[in-house]
Amino acid sequence: MEKALELVFIPSAGMGHLVSAVEMAELLVARHDRLFITVFIMKLPFDSKGTESYIASLEASPVSTRVKFITLPKVPAIDKNISPNSFRNQFIESHKSHVKNAVAKLTESESESRPRLAGFVIDMFCTTMIDVADEFGVPTYMFFTSPAGFLGLLFNLQRIRDVYNKEVNEFKDSDAELALPTFVNSVPANVLPSVLLDKEGAKAILGYAKRFRETKGILVNTFTELESHALDSLSDGETPPLYPVGPILNLKDDDSQSGSEQAQQKSDVLEWLDDQPPSSVVFLCFGSMGSFGVEQVREIAWGLERSGLRFLWSLRQPPPKETVASPSDYSDPKAVLPEGFLDRAVGIGKVIGWAPQVAILAHPAIGGFVSHCGWNSTLESLWFGVPIATWPMYAEQQLNAFELVRELGLAVEINMEYRRDFYGESPKVVKAQEIEKGIREVMAQNSDLRKRVKEMSEKSKKALMDGGSSHSSLGHFLDQIFL
Incomplete structure (x- = not known):
């Protein structure tokens, strides 16, 4: 019998990232009966009522017996008056030791019946966790919850910065148009993400992008028919293999994650x-x-x-x-x-x-x-x-x-x-x-x-059906995991 494997998911805190990660985990275990997934949950100190109730519903009624959730310990208080970008960086970095301890507990009881740790699946903001995966000798994959167009933009701007020494924040308040391989049309500087137009923010996000290249593969929440040009432009041999597996959506009844009010x-x-x-x-x-x-x-x-x-x-x-x-x-x-x-x-x-x-x-x-x-x-x-x-x-x-x-x-x-x-x-x-x-x-x-x-x-809808583009792409990812 094929050896059972386990993936550790580390999504960013917040509903947009957490919900997608849970849906991704559920989809993966539904496709392979020898796969187990543990999702680590980081709780923000200001989680909204919706997020809190969603986490509670996950803990009370897991989506699968092969998907489990571990809420990581609270981290020391972080100054709420710093920039959102700095807050996020400090918040995730401070969870590093908790992730290491939690993975150590998962792997301490080695036995024939226990799934073997096969890798981490991290969120784009959690690239610091690649270091933890390296310590355990397992590969890191990324689940990218944004479009392939944005992923390509980050790779291109990171390369422009590191190879040509051109800082992207210099485009702030500029009417420049950027010719980027991921897009058919030139991209006006005034639609670049705000974080890239801020010196500190650009340094952080392009730092993440540089580490994306260290991953063994990137699952993207998109589908080939939607972003064919962007996906083709990223199949250049210079980036990790891409697996367009979307749309990954939470289409369940909202009542499952909300209170009576x-x-x-x-x-x-x-x-x-x-x-x-x-x-x-x-x-x-x-x-x-x-x-x-x-x-x-x-x-x-x-x-x-x-x-x-x-x-x-x-x-x-x-x-x-x-x-x-x-x-x-x-x-x-x-x-x-x-x-x-x-x-x-x-x-x-x-x-x-x-x-x-x-x-x-x-x-x-x-x-x-x-x-x-x-x-x-x-x-x-x-x-x-x-x-x-x-x-x-x-x-x-x-x-x-x-x-x-x-x-x-x-x-x-x-x-x-x-x-x-x-x-x-x-x-x-x-x-x-x-x-x-x-x-x-x-x-x-x-x-x-x-x-x-x-x-x-x-x-x-067809992309997710048997034989559809995303269905096939997810199969290729599972083949990679179970090599």
Whole structure:
């Protein structure tokens, strides 16, 4: 009988990375009955209610008897007033000894019946854990939760820095256009991720990219039919083997990871959507960290009102200044909305806080999605065939928006260059007219955009079927593990 093997998964803290890692683990064990996976969980000191309840549900009801979860010990308090980038680096680095101890415990009882440790699967921000894997004499693989386009950008910019001594942060406030192999079109500097336009941030993220090259392979949450050009450009012999295995999505009922309060909120939202005509509602949601200042909130409200279209708006309150925390629900959204807005919206619009995003996107009443273009949200929207109007905010979202609009023709633009800080503040305010235009465009029925999105929806599902591109790619990865 083939020897059982075990992989250790080390995702970054936070819902976007953790959920994808768990789905990846579940998919892998479903494909091979001699594979076991242990997922190490790092808990942020400011985890949102959704993250906490998700972790609790994992611990109470594991997805498989061959996937187990170990919550790592808390690390010493980190100054919340440092930059988010520095906070993340210190937070992950401080878990290194805990990971080493946890792996040592996993491997201490060597026996014929115990699975052999076959490697680490790390998140892009956890490259420091390659050192731990090396100590145990096992290879490291990476699960990249962002698009292949962004992965290629990082590899290219890291090479430009190290070979040509060109610092990417020099492009800040530049109108330069970059010719990069991963993209068909030249990439405007103003859609580069904010972290790359900051000297400290660029040093950190390109440092990660340099270590990506030390991995034995990279699982990417994308599929060949979506990013064929980017994936082809990365098959250059200079990067580790790529395994496009997406879309990796958590399509389970949101109730499985929420308390009774959120279950009631979900029920209320879906009941309201049940009363709306098919494809008539535009859904506005900006991710688990998405929020805006008061001036921008009011411009969104006016844009919605001017459009006259039905809407469902997930409106979140920014965290207090100078604290690292997640957005929260408003106790009374009237305080930030234009006077009388909620009264005038009765019957055609609904303002909510937390949103059960998957259930909403799956509802037939939804006709368009105003999104921050986080990659998980993008893949969910494409899966359900819902066109996107792009409104990126942070991380690599500006680049994702560029790829969706200019490269792939799968979205319309509200604004592609918008950036905000951790507290919802931005030097730019997107005006109501711009918002109205984008909403009308994404909600146009029988458009070429809508047809292309529906076609990509079908391709995303076929990719995961037996014989599909991602199904085959995952098989190649498992073959590599079990060599």
